[in-house]
Amino acid sequence: MSAASPLERSRGRSAWLFLAPxxxxxxxxxxxxxxxxxxxxxxxxxxxxxxxxxxxxxxxYLAYEDGRWYGIFTDPQWLRALxxxxxxxxxxxxxxxxLGVMIALIVNANLPGRGLMRAAMLVPWAIPTVVSAKIxxxxxxxxxxxxxAMLLSAGLVEGPIAWLGGSDLxxxxxxxxxxxxxxxxxxxxxxxxxxxxxxxxYEAAKVDGIHPVRVFxxxxxxxxxxxxxxxxxxxxxxxxRMFDLVYVMTGxxxxxxxxxxxxxxxxxxxxxxxxxxxxxxxxxxxxxxxxVIYIMALKPLGEGQKA
Amino acid sequence: xSNRLAKTAGLTVLWLLVACFLLFPFYYAVVSSLxxxxxxxxxxxxxxxxxxxxxxxxxxxxxxxxxxxxSLMVACAVVVLSLGxxxxxxxxxxxxxxxxxxxxxxxxxxxxxxxxVAVLSGLFxxxxxxxxxxxxxxxxxxxxIFTLPFTVWVMTSFMRELxxxxxxxxxxxxAGPWTIVTRIFLPLLxxxxxTTGLLAFIAAWNEFLFALSFTLTNxxxxxxxxxxxxxxxxQFELPWGNIMAAxxxxxxxxxxxxxxxxxxxxxxxxxxxxKG
Numbered sequence: 001m002s003a004a005s006p007l008e009r010s011r012g013r014s015a016w017l018f019l020a021p022x023x024x025x026x027x028x029x030x031x032x033x034x035x036x037x038x039x040x041x042x043x044x045x046x047x048x049x050x051x052x053x054x055x056x057x058x059x060x061y062l063a064y065e066d067g068r069w070y071g072i073f074t075d076p077q078w079l080r081a082l083x084x085x086x087x088x089x090x091x092x093x094x095x096x097x098x099l100g101v102m103i104a105l106i107v108n109a110n111l112p113g114r115g116l117m118r119a120a121m122l123v124p125w126a127i128p129t130v131v132s133a134k135i136x137x138x139x140x141x142x143x144x145x146x147x148x149a150m151l152l153s154a155g156l157v158e159g160p161i162a163w164l165g166g167s168d169l170x171x172x173x174x175x176x177x178x179x180x181x182x183x184x185x186x187x188x189x190x191x192x193x194x195x196x197x198x199x200x201x202y203e204a205a206k207v208d209g210i211h212p213v214r215v216f217x218x219x220x221x222x223x224x225x226x227x228x229x230x231x232x233x234x235x236x237x238x239x240x241r242m243f244d245l246v247y248v249m250t251g252x253x254x255x256x257x258x259x260x261x262x263x264x265x266x267x268x269x270x271x272x273x274x275x276x277x278x279x280x281x282x283x284x285x286x287x288x289x290x291x292v293i294y295i296m297a298l299k300p301l302g303e304g305q306k307a
Numbered sequence: 308x309s310n311r312l313a314k315t316a317g318l319t320v321l322w323l324l325v326a327c328f329l330l331f332p333f334y335y336a337v338v339s340s341l342x343x344x345x346x347x348x349x350x351x352x353x354x355x356x357x358x359x360x361x362x363x364x365x366x367x368x369x370x371x372x373x374x375x376x377x378s379l380m381v382a383c384a385v386v387v388l389s390l391g392x393x394x395x396x397x398x399x400x401x402x403x404x405x406x407x408x409x410x411x412x413x414x415x416x417x418x419x420x421x422x423x424v425a426v427l428s429g430l431f432x433x434x435x436x437x438x439x440x441x442x443x444x445x446x447x448x449x450x451x452i453f454t455l456p457f458t459v460w461v462m463t464s465f466m467r468e469l470x471x472x473x474x475x476x477x478x479x480x481x482a483g484p485w486t487i488v489t490r491i492f493l494p495l496l497x498x499x500x501x502t503t504g505l506l507a508f509i510a511a512w513n514e515f516l517f518a519l520s521f522t523l524t525n526x527x528x529x530x531x532x533x534x535x536x537x538x539x540x541x542q543f544e545l546p547w548g549n550i551m552a553a554x555x556x557x558x559x560x561x562x563x564x565x566x567x568x569x570x571x572x573x574x575x576x577x578x579x580x581x582k583g
Contacts, residue, residue, distance in 0.1 A: 012485035014319040015403040017394035017409075022459060025392060029452045030418045035428025042309050042427045050432050079485070106321050111324070118573070120326045123333060126565040128513040130531035131554040135336045135514055146335055149350035155429050178503045184329065185576075190575040241422035250534050262425045267428055284425040291420065 004237065018170070034284070041277035048271060060278035072278050078233050081262040082286075087171065088246075088258060089239035093180045097232055099179065100186025101224075107187065108194045118191070120255060121184040127176055133248035136177045167255030174249055174256060178239070186231045193227035194220070235296055259283040339549035347548045353373060370525055373551060374533040378557075381443050381529060382511040385450045386504045386579050393458035394496070394502070400459070401466030402474065412463070419456035423516050434521055441523040449517045454507040461506070461575055467498035482521035496539065503574035505568055509561065530557045548568070 041060055045053035057063075062071040072078040107117050124132065138148050140163035148160040164174045197220070205215045212248045243260040252265050263283060267276025338353055343360035365371045399405070400412055429450050439445035469492060475485050493500075518529045525533065535555050537546065565572060 015399040015405045018484070018488070022392040022455065023397040025451050026415065026418060026455060028433075029430070029449060029455075030421065031427035033433065034421070036423055036429030037427070045428075047431070052434060063422045069339065074446075088406055099412060103325055106325060111315065111318055111322065116321055117326065119569055120329050121568055122572070123562055123567045124329055126509065127558050128531055128561070130513070130515050130535050131558055132332065134534060134550050134554055136333045138339065138551065139332060139335060141547075144348045144350055145549075146350045148353075158449050180328070180332070188573055192530055193572065206308060236466045241424065243424065244531070244535075247515075247519075260422060262550075263424045264427065264516065264520065264531075273428050273431075280422070280425045280427060283422050289418070292551075293403060306324045 002168055029135065032287045037277045037284075039277075039283050040273050041281045043274050045277075045282075046271050047268065047273050050273065053274070055273070061282070065267065072275070077257070078259075078262055078279060078282075080254060081259045084171065084256060085240060085242070085258045085283075086247040088178075088242060092175045092182075093232060093235045093240050094176070095179045096183045096186050096229065096235055099183045100231070101107065101190050101228070103187040104190035104194055105220075107191060118188075121185075121187055124181045125184050125188075129183070129244045130248050132177060132181050132244050136173070137249050137300060140173055164250055170250050170253070170256045174246055177231075177246055177249070178242070181245075182235060182238075186235060189227055189231040190224060192223040197223055198202075213299060214281050229298055233291070236294070237287060240290065241283070329502050330486075332533065333562075336551045340548060340555045341542075342548060344548075361548040362556070363550050364546075365556065366553045369533070369537070371533060371556070373526055373528050374528050374555065377443055377527065378512055378530040381446045381450070382508045384447045385454050385511040388447070389451060389454040389458045389507050390462075390500055390504055392455060394493065394500075395488060396459050397462035397466040398484070400463040402469075412460075415456045415459055418461075419453060422454065427516070427520060429519070430517070437461045440521060441527050443522075445521040445529060446514075446529065449521065450511050450514060453514075454510055457510075458503050458507055461503045462496070462499065465496060465503075467519075471496055498571065499575075500573040501568070505564060505572060506575055509565075511558075512561065523548055556567045 040053075042055055042057060042268075044056050044059075045052040058071070062069070062073045065069075074293070102178055103121070107114060140148075142148060142160050142162040142165065142200070145163070147257055148157070151157045152160065161169070164170045201219055202215065205219065239262050242258050243264070246256055246258050247264075252261060252269070257265075259279065260283065263279035265275050265276075266272050266279055272274070320440045322353045327448040335352075337348060340361050341357040341359070342349070346355060349355070375521075400408060406528075425451075434440050439448070473491060473495075474487055477491050482491070513531060514529075515531045515535070517533070518532045522528050522532065525536075528536070530553075534550060534557070537550050537553065
């Protein structure tokens with residue numbers, strides 16, 4: 001078919017026309033506000049009056065004045081939030097990936113009731129994050145929670161545990177809730193990939209008497225790696241911007257605060273648009289950096305596979 | 308033979324364990340919501356004297372019905388708008404070849420990855436400028452940032468699968484692109500629209516950050532914000548029974564939808580994620 005067939009020409013003309021409304025909305029709701037946020041991060045604007053402010057350069061990020069350092073990069077609370085976010089993202093995504101693959105393998109086994117099992121996997125995913133945060137906060141309640149009651153009656157602990165009180169324990173609890181809620185998502189993606197794999201390979205491996213664990217690492221894992229890579233990057237970026245779970249379970253407790261919670265607190269609670277925008281722009285840059293590193297790290301793997 | 312039986316039994320036990328782990332929290336929320344008054348504080352696995360007092364309190368003493376209506380209106384408007392915009396965009400992405408198509412598609416995917424907090428101050432300015440603070444329109448507008456990119460992606464992947472012969476036949480009959488999309492593709496894409504719309508609906512129904520930031524009064528709040536902000540007589544006496552009742556009310560329809568459409572939803576989720 002030549003490049004100028006009637007079909008191609010007619011399509012080409014309308015392509016941009018059909019894209020325009022969508023692009024306009026995205027520009028208005030994403031590109032422009034992002035640009036404004038970066039702009040505000042260079043000012044001392046406040047939420048009281050967004051129209052009057054002074055440009056202060058990089059002062060919200062890093063500045064040295066009168067023998068002291070200022071800005072988010074030297075703010076211990078922001079650095080703590082950065083640490084919390086990285087810990088949360090690294091631990092929760094690793095657990096979700098390992099558990100997700102395991103659950104997918106279990107569910108992929110040919111047993112009656114596989115449909116029911118898949119339905120059960122969708123339940124945590126369907127529950128709104130705020131609702132799951134509340135349900136878990138109630139289950140983990142130090143005085144009346146079912147988790148402490150069960151542990152006490154089983155004799156596993158001496159006294160009730162303040163799950164959401166201490167810093168490490170609170171972070172562990174938040175990670176556990178996130179793992180509960182999103183592991184099924186990873187498992188569903190992996191399950192979809194598993195179901196496209198050819199059966200013959202497994203039958204051949206069985207005939208040859210190869211141990212199932214070896215089959216998994218040498219056959220299954222390389223084959224599902226593309227799907228797994230997509231699931232991991234989705235989860236990683238989602239974890240890096242975590243807001244609702246932490247906000248609902250531990251509020252603005254510094255010891256579990258993530259970067260999103262920090263930025264919103266500066267922006268809305270303290271009305272400091274300049275500082276809050278710098279914190280949000282910082283998060284945006286970190287996420288962009290992680291995405292680029294991830295894609296660059298994956299590229300050689302993908303090419304190696306094709307060759 | 309007995310070896311195989313043992314293996315099946317082992318797997319079944321594993322399945323049951325996984326199912327318990329997945330389903331127990333919601334079960335416990337239902338149980339807690341049925342415990343009235345001080346019975347809520349007895350941590351047992353079933354309610355001794357089940358009653359609907361918590362549900363009555365949530366629906367009567369709080370504007371929770373209003374919150375549900377708000378969430379419904381916002382989510383439905385978001386679904387209609389994003390599907391309307393996405394179908395046409397998906398036609399361009401899925402059926403035509405123009406310069407920069409891939410780059411644009413990946414830029415749009417990038418938007419869906421962005422931290423929502425990064426646009427918060429810019430959106431605040433727009434919301435103020437148009438006088439939309441504490442107005443549901445601000446939510447409908449801002450939710451486009453996360454529903455539009457993925458509806459475009461998922462619809463594009465469905466659009467690509469439509470056979471080219473149908474389109475060619477339509478062009479032979481003199482149909483323009485507008486007619487092709489609205490009269491021929493749209494009916495064919497109905498199942499895809501249901502899937503994508505449902506995913507967008509769930510995302511809008513669950514959104515928290517914008518809803519928390521752009522609304523002020525309880526009458527304008529959506530369900531997640533209302534639930535997060537239910538407070539008791541004091542900060543330390545949260546009415547857990549009410550919170551659990553509200554949680555169950557907003558989750559049951561969602562779970563029902565998800566179970567009814569489970570095959571389609573999984574197809575939509577994996578179409579958006581895997582085919583990229």
